[in-house]
Amino acid sequence: MKKSTGAIGWRKGAVHLFPLPALVVYVLFVVYPIAAAFGYSLFDWKGLVRGNFIGLGNFVSLFTREPFNHLFWNAFGHNLYYFAIEMVVQNGLAFLFAWLVYTKLKGSGFLKVAYFIPRLLSVIIVGFLWKLILNPNNGVLNVLLKKVGLASWAKPWLGDTHTALTSITLVNSWYGVGFTMLIFLAGLQAISGEVLEAAKIDGVRGFRLIRTMVLPMMIQSVIIVTVFTFIHAFEAFELIFAMEGSQGEPYNSTDTLAIFFYRIAFGGSSGGDSVAIGLGSALAVILFLIIASVSALFLYLTRNREVQH
Amino acid sequence: MNSGKALRTVQYALAYLGALISLYPIFLMLVSSLKTNIQILKNPVALPTKLSFAAYEKLWKQIPFGSYLTNSILVSVLAVLLILLLGVFASYYIARYQFRWNGALYFFFLLGMMIPIKLGIVPLFMLMKNLGLLNNMGSLLSIYTAIGLPISILILTGFFRTLPRELEEAARIDGCADFGVIRHVLVPLMRPALGTVMIINFITVWNDFFFPLIFIQDDAKKTIPVGMMSLFGQYSADWSMLFAGLTLASLPMLILFILASRQFMDGMTAGAVK
Numbered sequence: 001m002k003k004s005t006g007a008i009g010w011r012k013g014a015v016h017l018f019p020l021p022a023l024v025v026y027v028l029f030v031v032y033p034i035a036a037a038f039g040y041s042l043f044d045w046k047g048l049v050r051g052n053f054i055g056l057g058n059f060v061s062l063f064t065r066e067p068f069n070h071l072f073w074n075a076f077g078h079n080l081y082y083f084a085i086e087m088v089v090q091n092g093l094a095f096l097f098a099w100l101v102y103t104k105l106k107g108s109g110f111l112k113v114a115y116f117i118p119r120l121l122s123v124i125i126v127g128f129l130w131k132l133i134l135n136p137n138n139g140v141l142n143v144l145l146k147k148v149g150l151a152s153w154a155k156p157w158l159g160d161t162h163t164a165l166t167s168i169t170l171v172n173s174w175y176g177v178g179f180t181m182l183i184f185l186a187g188l189q190a191i192s193g194e195v196l197e198a199a200k201i202d203g204v205r206g207f208r209l210i211r212t213m214v215l216p217m218m219i220q221s222v223i224i225v226t227v228f229t230f231i232h233a234f235e236a237f238e239l240i241f242a243m244e245g246s247q248g249e250p251y252n253s254t255d256t257l258a259i260f261f262y263r264i265a266f267g268g269s270s271g272g273d274s275v276a277i278g279l280g281s282a283l284a285v286i287l288f289l290i291i292a293s294v295s296a297l298f299l300y301l302t303r304n305r306e307v308q309h
Numbered sequence: 310m311n312s313g314k315a316l317r318t319v320q321y322a323l324a325y326l327g328a329l330i331s332l333y334p335i336f337l338m339l340v341s342s343l344k345t346n347i348q349i350l351k352n353p354v355a356l357p358t359k360l361s362f363a364a365y366e367k368l369w370k371q372i373p374f375g376s377y378l379t380n381s382i383l384v385s386v387l388a389v390l391l392i393l394l395l396g397v398f399a400s401y402y403i404a405r406y407q408f409r410w411n412g413a414l415y416f417f418f419l420l421g422m423m424i425p426i427k428l429g430i431v432p433l434f435m436l437m438k439n440l441g442l443l444n445n446m447g448s449l450l451s452i453y454t455a456i457g458l459p460i461s462i463l464i465l466t467g468f469f470r471t472l473p474r475e476l477e478e479a480a481r482i483d484g485c486a487d488f489g490v491i492r493h494v495l496v497p498l499m500r501p502a503l504g505t506v507m508i509i510n511f512i513t514v515w516n517d518f519f520f521p522l523i524f525i526q527d528d529a530k531k532t533i534p535v536g537m538m539s540l541f542g543q544y545s546a547d548w549s550m551l552f553a554g555l556t557l558a559s560l561p562m563l564i565l566f567i568l569a570s571r572q573f574m575d576g577m578t579a580g581a582v583k
Contacts, residue, residue: 015406015487019414022399022458029455030421033429033436040432048435093327100324107325113570114328117335120562120573122516122534125555128541129338132551140337140353147354178331182578235425238518242538258427265431266523277431284428291425 034288040281048277058282068264068279074252075260082169082256083233090173091225094180099210101181102188112185116178123175127242130171134158158243161253168254172239176232180225187221188214220302227298234291237262257287338559342552349548364553371550372543374557376529377536384446384532385514388453392510393503395454396461401491403462404469405477415466421459426452430523437524448524449532453517457510464509468502469495508569508576515562533558 041058044051063069097115101108118126133140136156145154157167191214199213215222237258240248246263248255265280341349342364344357368374403415426433433452434443442448472495480494496503518534525531528539540554566573 015402018402019399022395022418022462023414025395025451025455026418026421026458028436029433029452030424030426030429030459033426033431033433034424036432037429096323097327100320103320105321105324111324111328112574114331116570116574117563117566118331119577120512120516120566121335121559122518122537124518124534124537125516125558128537128551129334129555132548133334133337138350138353138548143353174330174334177327179577182574186578231423231425235427237427242518261428280431284431288425288428292423295423 037281037284037288040277041285043278045277054278058278059286062279062282062286071252071255071260072257072283075248075255075257078165078248078254078256079234079236081165082172082236083230085166085169086173086176086229086233087226089170090176091180091229093173094177094225095184097177097181098184098188101185112178112181114178115181118175118177119179121175123238124242126171126175127239130167130174131158131243134167159250161250164244164250165254168239168243171243172236175239180228183221183225184218187218191217223298223302227295230294230298231291234258234287257283261287335559335563338552338555342549342556344549344552346547346549349552361549364547364549365557367547367550368540368553368557372536372540372554373529374536374554377531377533378557380446380530381515381532381534384449384453385511388450388457388514389507389510391450391454392457392461393506396458396465396506397491397496397499397503399458400462400465400469401495404466405474415462418459418462421456422463426456427519430519434523443524444526444530445524446530449520452520452524453510453514457513460509461506464502464506465499468499472498504572505576508573512562512573512577 040050042053042055044054044057061068062072097111101112105111121129134142134157136142136154136159139157141157142154145151155163157163195217196209196213199209204213235258236256240254240256240259241262244250244254246259248259261280261283264276264283337353340356341353343360343362345361345363348355348357348361399418403411403418437443437448440447442451476494476498477490480490516534517532518538521532521535522538525535528536531539537554537558541551544550
């Protein structure tokens with residue numbers, strides 16, 4: 001009798017082992033590193049060795065010491081620009097494509113697949129591929145421009161400070177448009193067709209239909225896409241690293257906060273300190289706070305919307 | 310009705326122009342890999358008159374592409390299996406038991422989807438160093454499992470909640486213990502959810518470049534995306550070989566997609582919309 005209660009007790013307790021491996025792995029490799037970065041940012045570091053506690057000293061250096069303060073705002077501006085272009089070009093086109101697929105053009109199944117395919121490639125592959133396409137001499141883009149008589153438009157796209165960052169954001173749009181299209185399409189398909197039919201009978205069509213009926217009804221997808229785009233833009237690293245290296249060339253014109261962070265934390269910094277863990281961690285903390293607070297705000301906004309409807 | 314027809318024409322033009330721009334660079338990559346360097350430099354747009362596989366032979370002989378490929382396959386398959394295993398047990402616990410802390414536990418896991426983990430890379434690097442995992446596949450397996458868990462737990466928990474409880478009770482009466490319930494009753498029913506989790510994580514892991522860039526130094530231990538970096542560093546003038554490298558790096562994922570494009574797209578949207 002006793003033995004069987006014991007067995008049941010053991011079995012009841014054993015149930016708690018189910019989530020344990022997942023919890024351990026998750027805490028150790030996701031939660032701990034982020035929490036530790038907050039801690040690291042408050043210490044003075046000599047190479048890989050932790051020195052004295054210096055409070056917010058690293059944050060002060062980041063915003064007051066040349067060239068860090070200058071590089072920070074330079075990179076921050078590029079992240080914002082990245083976000084803006086993604087919102088307009090990538091997400092604008094994604095909505096257009098989603099709408100076109102939704103209105104059942106012939107071959108819409110093929111179109112969906114075609115828009116999505118670039119998303120399957122590794123970002124580093126995307127970067128290298130487009131680096132070849134945008135090559136000033138032998139790249140396909142300039143060759144095509146010359147062929148159609150637009151030779152004067154041909155440019156060293158990635159070598160010119162005026163076009164480099166825009167080129168990269170457009171390549172990013174090429175890569176991401178299909179995925180965003182799918183999110184919008186899911187939102188569109190959740191709208192009841194009857195409502196739209198009724199609106200059409202009332203004479204609401206075209207852009208007015210989209211602006212006054214469709215967008216408000218799929219606001220959830222719009223907000224999800226906006227949050228994703230924001231996080232993505234403020235994490236922008238791989239594509240720039242592949243196309244312009246860890247210096248954000250030419251002349252830091254494609255530098256972003258994540259590239260700047262990589263440079264400070266893993267060397268190649270133009271700031272004298274070869275590896276500055278304290279400063280790098282301070283930058284990581286700031287970037288984390290920007291991303292976390294803006295995503296939280298967006299999500300809070302969605303919650304309100306849901307209540308209103 | 311004429312303006313309607315004109316509008317329709319514009320819609321078709323835009324839609325198919327978009328598809329062309331999406332596909333052309335990939336087509337160009339495939340085609341250029343079958344041309345010689347001279348053909349590429351002379352006319353990068355032209356189709357090859359004669360197919361040349363020289364670039365692939367060179368790629369195979371001059372860089373350890375075989376080992377990049379093996380490493381990529383090993384890391385992706387093992388990481389996805391680990392995520393599934395750990396994720397199924399955690400989700401089953403969250404969905405099927407009503408302990409006081411289950412809500413909090415679920416929320417705690419989901420937070421992971423919002424955390425930009427790359428910002429923790431410095432402590433993560435030190436952690437891997439202390440665990441002796443630097444320059445070792447173990448570092449990649451542990452980080453990929455950890456970052457894959459939140460979204461996987463979201464999808465799997467949602468699925469467990471939709472399954473009728475009676476199924477498990479019937480199985481229990483038949484004498485299955487908890488592990489047995491999961492293995493014989495639930496797993497077969499969960500194929501679609503498991504498929505979604507596999508696809509989402511496989512794409513992430515296969516394509517990731519950031520973590521092996523930081524954790525792996527030995528050329529022989531690199532995965533394909535980082536291997537491409539060595540290729541572009543060493544052979545930057547050999548365009549036909551570069552295109553061949555890019556093609557080989559992308560082909561496995563493209564082939565899988567062609568075999569199961571529906572599941573890929575549904576899976577990715579499920580991950581995003583949920």
